[in-house]
Amino acid sequence: MEPTRDDDDALVDLVDVLLREGVLVQADVVVSVAEVPLVGISLRAAVAGMTEMTDRGLLDGWDRDLRRRARARAGAGDRGPGPDLDPGQGTIGSESPRRDGGDADHADEGSTIAPPSRARSPDDREGNRTADGGGGRADGPDS
Amino acid sequence: VTARYVYCLVRVDADADGAGESGTGRTDATLDAVGLDDAPTRLIRAEGGVGAVVHDCASLYDTDDEAQLRLWLLAHQRVVDAATATFGTPLPVRFDTVIQGDDEAVRTWLADVADEARPALDRLAGTREYRVTAHWTPDGGGEGNGAGDGDSPTSQDGDDGLGAFEARARQRDDRLAELAAEREAADTGRAFLVSKQYDRRLRELERERLSELAADLREHVAPATREVRDADAEAGGADLAAADGDDAGELIARLTVLADEADEDELGARLDEFVEANDVTVRFTGPWAPYSFAPELS
Numbered sequence: 001m002e003p004t005r006d007d008d009d010a011l012v013d014l015v016d017v018l019l020r021e022g023v024l025v026q027a028d029v030v031v032s033v034a035e036v037p038l039v040g041i042s043l044r045a046a047v048a049g050m051t052e053m054t055d056r057g058l059l060d061g062w063d064r065d066l067r068r069r070a071r072a073r074a075g076a077g078d079r080g081p082g083p084d085l086d087p088g089q090g091t092i093g094s095e096s097p098r099r100d101g102g103d104a105d106h107a108d109e110g111s112t113i114a115p116p117s118r119a120r121s122p123d124d125r126e127g128n129r130t131a132d133g134g135g136g137r138a139d140g141p142d143s
Numbered sequence: 144v145t146a147r148y149v150y151c152l153v154r155v156d157a158d159a160d161g162a163g164e165s166g167t168g169r170t171d172a173t174l175d176a177v178g179l180d181d182a183p184t185r186l187i188r189a190e191g192g193v194g195a196v197v198h199d200c201a202s203l204y205d206t207d208d209e210a211q212l213r214l215w216l217l218a219h220q221r222v223v224d225a226a227t228a229t230f231g232t233p234l235p236v237r238f239d240t241v242i243q244g245d246d247e248a249v250r251t252w253l254a255d256v257a258d259e260a261r262p263a264l265d266r267l268a269g270t271r272e273y274r275v276t277a278h279w280t281p282d283g284g285g286e287g288n289g290a291g292d293g294d295s296p297t298s299q300d301g302d303d304g305l306g307a308f309e310a311r312a313r314q315r316d317d318r319l320a321e322l323a324a325e326r327e328a329a330d331t332g333r334a335f336l337v338s339k340q341y342d343r344r345l346r347e348l349e350r351e352r353l354s355e356l357a358a359d360l361r362e363h364v365a366p367a368t369r370e371v372r373d374a375d376a377e378a379g380g381a382d383l384a385a386a387d388g389d390d391a392g393e394l395i396a397r398l399t400v401l402a403d404e405a406d407e408d409e410l411g412a413r414l415d416e417f418v419e420a421n422d423v424t425v426r427f428t429g430p431w432a433p434y435s436f437a438p439e440l441s
Contacts, residue, residue: 001418002407003411018237021435023439
């Protein structure tokens, strides 16, 4: 196969490398805002919406689905949020608290495109990001 | 504010170093590609055999306009591509890196970092960065294997309706087969508990398979690459990995690969082999400048 640079997948990687990688210049002469390039966070969120990544990234596959079914069957009281889940493992959506006010528009767009990411409770969302480890522990003992 | 937006650092001929000394306002070389907002780009040479591709600007770049952002990103990439074509593999600088001051400030900075940048440029010469994302699609889509079972634990008749992987797993794994049989025989209440155990065991087996595939993928690409990194191992990697949609299957690995440009065909061929031998899909993007393999310059 040949590598591509033309489709949405490639754009995702482009954003990834441009915003997260590359020579990071740590010098007094570099203009920056509180060490975090201002554009970085809002840009990533915006591009995420642009390529519908938010929409596509909503479901992490069978494991998430499985666990939601299991939870529904077990009843809401059966299990709480896994205390060991790491809220830092953010999805694009969970990044919103760290954004400044200027990004409110993008946050709203994200929720329009993908309401479930907003409607879901935090523990559920985090659980999805750490589905493997969190799921096993949160299920509790088998017998 | 006088400032310079920096796209990348490049190796320049050491003989030309003297030409730019204290030449305030001197334009060293113009590049074909226009930069952000169609700004003309050019090369600033400095002593030490390292130059910077820049454009003149007044501040950082920020916007809420998605179309604008997209244009900036693509423009940045376009300039890095042009620099690659002209000067060879560059050290790509992170988007929105702005040096305060005029050309002389950039030269001073370049001279300071030349001892770090030069060996990095030499090391990366001829290389490109690629991204390889592999998904496991055991049943053609990776969706619902196991989940369908849980819905109707008593209606299963043999292996009918099972995904290919699950059916095979039942044959190979005694524990899973045992749980399947136990679930068949159990009453409704107990069947639910057994079903959970069954699903967990199945997930274990699937994770094992994913690990095997990840190792296999790395083995496949290794001979055609200089360095392979797990893109998810880096902080923040999960953000964009979320784009791995549910229809793509289960993520095996997202690899960031440094390879000689000359090895690109072989890398592609090796990925083809991996795809043909397994129930997987592979996304292969690039070539990029070696963003992920560039050093930090202080």
